[in-house]
Amino acid sequence: MPDAVQASVLGRTLRTVNEAANWVSEVAFEHGVPREYELRKHTYAELKARGLGAQAAQHTIKKVCDAYTTLKANIRAGNLGREDSRRRRRAESKPVVFRPEAAQPYDDRCLSWQYGQRTVSVWTVDGRVKNVPFVCSADALRMLQAYRQGESDLVERDGVFYLVATCDVPEAEQYEPDGFIGIDLGIVNIATTSTGYQAAGRGLNRYRKRQLALRAKLQKKRTKSARRRLKARARKEARHAANTNHIISKTIVTEAERTGRGLSLEELKGIRNRVRLRKPQRVALHSWAFAQLGDFVVYKAKRAGVPLVLVDPAYTSQTCAECGHVDKRNRVDQGLFICRGCGVVAHADRNASHNIATRGESVWNAGRESRVPATP
């Protein structure tokens, strides 16, 4: 929450370091992306002459190196398509570019936190600026005070400044679980657990639809301001999705912790390939970020010491949790499961979550047996 004067200095600082980063990026590109120490030889003096302090100069060089490392890794992972794809050729044919308000890393020498006063003191192109107020939740403040470590990124988004701090939180010791909670993920019900919790997608999907309609309207306009509003809207949507995922994952992990149980989650690799959907649902699937929900459950479980296993989800929706009978026709429709073997009628997602719980339990037990040292 910088005041107007502080905000203008911070904005100018970000623009200066990112302009410098773009210049360093060009030098790196011309020299065939040399290593960090080599790049420093070519650029350090010039950066100092541009008014960057020693730390800021080094961070800028490192930022450029990291960006090229990330690009290389993305190319290797095939994220930019094949060798002859347009996207990949475009990425490889020119230097990496930084936006004027792109994130800049700060270490403790260039940025210090006064948690009690809720202020930071930060290096800028106009020297040190003190008493810049920040806001965060009470939980986040406790987390910062106890565990903040290493660098923080300063970034400007839609005219608002953010500090992204890194916290190194130790994992709690894992307890021996008394049974497992299975988690089934889906579109209509985002998450269903074998203990009866259900996060319905209805409200969320309605929100999505409204956003989609607004987006279509803006996309027609093709003006610069419409594009900017589109980007801001996309970020707002992503925040809404992340917030929802935080609430769902926290509810699930807290229940497991409270009841001393473990969590069993389906392995999410390839969910897009596995799930075949009609087109409108595909939109929902991508944006509802299942991978993120899975990640949130995993890290919250680790932090709380809740044992977690990932299981193969194959046939969990076609198998009867009561008798084990497997038949595609068991799942009558999206919500209804009627077993062709024993005739049991169940909620489809609830049935799947029970199967996932059972699988989790057996994966855990198999692992435990292999962990017990063999008797001589």
Ligand SMILES: [Zn+2]
């Ligand atoms: Zn059955």
